Amino acid sequence: MSRVVCFSYERMFYPDDKLSGPGYRLWAIATSLTKKGHKVSIAELSHAKDYLKEGISFISWDSIRLKDIQKEFDVAIVPLSAYVWKYFYKIRRIPTLVDLTTPIAVESMAHSIGDSSDFFMHDGVIPTYLALSEGDYFVCSNEMQKHFYTGMLAMLGINTIKNNLIAVAPYAPEKKKPEAEKRKVLESAVGKDRKIMLWLGSLFSWYDYKTLIRAMKDISKAEPAACLVFAGGLNPHIRELTQNNYDEAVSEAKKLGLLGKNIFFIDWISPEDRLCAYEEAMFTVVTSYNTTESQLSYRTRVVDSLNSRVPVLCTDNDDLSKLISSKKMGAVIPVGDAESLIREALFLMKDRKTIERCSRNIEKEIQVGFNIEETIRPIHEFCSKPEKRTAEGCLDFREAIPAMKAKITDLEYIRDDKLATNETLARELAKYDQRFSQVLEDKVRSEEDLRAQIASLRDELSKQAEANLKMREFAGRFRGSIVFPMYRLTSTIGKTGFGRFFQKILK
Template sequence: MNTDTRSAPTRVLVITGDVLGAKMAGPAIRAWEMSKALHASGCEVRLVSTQASTLTHDDFTVAEVDERALKGHVEWCEVLVFQGYTLSTFPWIRKSGAIIVSDIYDPMHLEYLEQGKDVSPRVRSKQTEYISEVLNVQLELADYLLCASEKQRDFWLGQLAAVSRINPLTYDRDPSLRSLIDIAPFGISNTPAAQTRHGIKDEVPGIAVDDEVILWGGGVYNWFDPLTLIRAVDKLVHTHPKLRLYFLGVKHPNPDVPEMRMAAETMQLADELGLTGTHVFFNTEWVDYDDRVNYLLDADIGVSTHFEHVETACSFRTRILDYLWAGLPIVSTDGDTFAELIRSHNLGEVVPPEDVDALAAAIERTLYAPDRAVMSDRVREFGQTMTWDRTLRNLTEFCAAPIMAGDRTRRSTPVRKEVLRAFGRLRHTIFWRRTENLRQLIRKIVPLR
C-alpha cells in the first residue's frame, strides 16, 4: 500500500494514440474515461492525443499534440498514463522523471496473430515480433501496469517474469505483485442508460418499431466470428420473419486502422444468403460515443461471437459492457472472460464456437424468452458492479499516492538489456566452450572485481 501523503493534487498526463472525438473506439474511450475518473478523484489531469482530438472538457485540458507539445506536457506531469505505441514512438519519454503507468488492457501481439493473416507471412512475422518488443519495453520500464482481468494478469505475469521484472526488489515490496500489476477493466457509464431518440427501429429502412433486433455492438475484426452468426440468423428468419440483425459499426473511426478481411467476408455472406437489407443490416460508419445509447436501447438482445484461440482466452470484450449498461440479455461464444460471468450470473446464454445450430437455438431461447424483461433487469443490475468509478479504482488510488517501482533504479535500459541477452546467447556457443582455458588464464592475470 502506498504511504505517500500529499496535499497538492497529483499531476497526471494521459496519452492516447487514438482519435479523441465524437466517434471513438476502445482505446480513446478508455483514455477519456480514465481522465474523468482521475479528475473526479482529485488529480490535476491533462489528456492528449498524438493522433487527433476535437473533444473538450470543462474540468481538464484535452489536446491534440505533436512531439514538441508532448514534451511540454511530459515535463509538467508527475504520473504518465499511456497505452499502445507511445513509448516506442517517443523513446525520450523513458528518460523523464515521471512515474510511468502502462495500460496493457489490450494484448496487441495476440490480436495481431489474427489481424496479420491479411498480409504476407514475412510481414506478419516481423510485425508480430515488433509488437511483442513494443510491449516488452513497456513491461521493462513501467512503474505500474494495468490489465483487464485476472486471466490477463496471469498472462502478463509470465511476460513480466521473462523480462526480469519479477525480481527480489519488486517481490519484497509486495509478494502479491499487485503494486506492480493490477486489474482495471473496461467499465460502463456511472449514469443509467436513457434513450433520447430511435437509432435503429423506425429509423433504419427495413427495421420497424415492432421488429426483434439482435445487436452486434462494435467493429467487425478478424478475431471475431460473425459468419456463424449470420448463418444462425438465416436458419431463424424462416420461422421468425421479424428478426433483424444490426451491425453497429464497420468502419473504424481511426483512419490508421484498416478495414479487415472479416468485415468484407461478413457483408459478402449476408449478400449471398439474400439477407442484406431484409434481415441483416450494416452501419458502414461508426456511431458517436454519446449517441450509441439510442442504438443499444433499440435492441432486444446483444451478441458476441468469436473463434477459439489464444486472443479469445485473454480478451475482455468491451462491447459486452455496453450490453450490460443497456440491460441487453447476451448470447456469446464460450472461451473468454465474459462467458463465465454470463453463465454464473444468468445474463444470457453461452454457446460453443462455430456451432450454427447451438447459436440459433440460444438466440431463439433468449430473444423469445417469456421472462426476458426479468433477465434484462438482472443484466442491468450486474452492470452496476462495473461502472467506471469502480473498475478504475486501482488507477485512481495509485495516482493519489504514486510510487516508483521497487526496481526502478536498478532496472536495465533497453540497450543494456539487449547486450545482456546477446551475452547470454554467446555463453551457449561452441566458441565460448572452446575459449574457456583462455578466459581462465585471463582471469588469473587480470582478476575480475
C-alpha cells in the same frame, strides 16, 4: 489529488466522435478519475485543436507541447499500443502507469498485413517489451492477463510479486445507467417493429461472424421480424485490419439472400448514437473463435452493452462470458455451435419479459460491485501517490529496439531531406523559369532588331540600284551626244605631259 495526463493514440471526440474500444476505456478511466478529484488531461495523436469536455482538457501528444511535462503533470497513463515509443522515447519524465488491457502481442499474431511476421514484431512484440521494461506500474483487465504479463515481466527480471507492480482494474459499467436521446438510429436502416440483434464494433479476424450470419437463415425463418445489424464493422481507425473481414461478411449475407432484409451493415456511429442503438436492440451478439486472443481478451463491446443494461449473447471463451452465464445477464453458447446460437437467440426474442429479467440481473451485478467506480481503484491509488519503479530488470533485450529507433530516425531524416529537396527544386525551377522567360524575351527583341536592320539594308540597296540605273541612263545619253568626242579628246590630251604643263599655266 494529482494532475494526470492520459495518452490516446486515436483522436477521440473532435471533430468526428469516432471512439474505438480502447478509446471508450480510456475515457471511462479519465472521467472516473475526475470524479475522484484528480485533474485530468488527454493528449491525443493527430490532435486537431485544444478543447474541454466534461472538465477534461484535450491537448496534443507531441514533444514540443509536453516539453515541460514534469512541471504540468504528476503522473501519466499510457495504454499499450504500437505507439508507446512515441511516449517513452520522446516525452516520458514522470511516473507512468501502463494499461495492458489490449494484448497487442497476441492480437498481432492474428492479423495478416503485408509481412505478418514483421507486423507481429514491430506492432506487437517490441511495443509490449518497451512498455513492460519502461513502465512504473501496470494494470490489466482479468486474472488471465495478469498471469500472462507477470510471466513476461519475470522474463525481463522484474519481480512483480515482491514489488506489487501489476493489478487487475477492468473496464466496467457506470453505476448510473447513461441516458440515451429519444432517437431511432437503427430503425431507418431496418424498418419498424423489428427484433434487433446488434453487433456493435469492428470485424477483427478473431471474431466468428460467419457462423452468426449463417445462423440468421434459420432465425429469420422462425422469427421473420428478427434482424442482425453490424454497426461499425469497418473500423475507420485501422481500416486495413477489418476491410477483408467486412467484405467477406457482406458477401456471405448477400449470398444467403439476407442482405438488406434480415442482415444490415451500417457505418461507425458516435457515442451518443451508440446509446440510442442499444435502446433499440433486444440484445447484442459477440461470437469469437476459441483462440489465445479470446482467452486473454476483455471485450469492451460487452461492457458497453451491460452499461446500457442490454443482455449479451456470446461464446463461452473468456472471463466476461463466465460472468454473463453465472449471473444470467444474457446467454452463453459453445464456440462455433450454430444450433445453440439459433436456439438461444430465439429464446431471448420470445418475449420482452426474458429481456427485462436479464436487464434486472445486469443492474443488480453493477450495483453490488461490477462498476467503474470500484474497478478503477488500483489506478486511482497509483495516481494519488505516483512513484517511479526502483526495481530494475536484470535482463536487457534492447537490441531490436535501438535498431527500430534508428530505422524510424532514418526514415524521418529521409522524409525531411525529401521535403527540403523538393523545396529547393521548386525554388530552382522558379529561377530557371524566370531566366528562360528573360532569354526568350531578349531573343524575340534581337530578332525584331535584326529584321529592322535587314529591311533598312534592303531599302538602301534599292536606292543604290536606282541611282546606278540613272547613272547608266545618263552615261548612255552622254555617249550619244556631239559633246562626247570633244570630251574624249580633251581627256586624252590632259593625260599627256603637254596637257599637264598647260593645266599648271592655267592654275
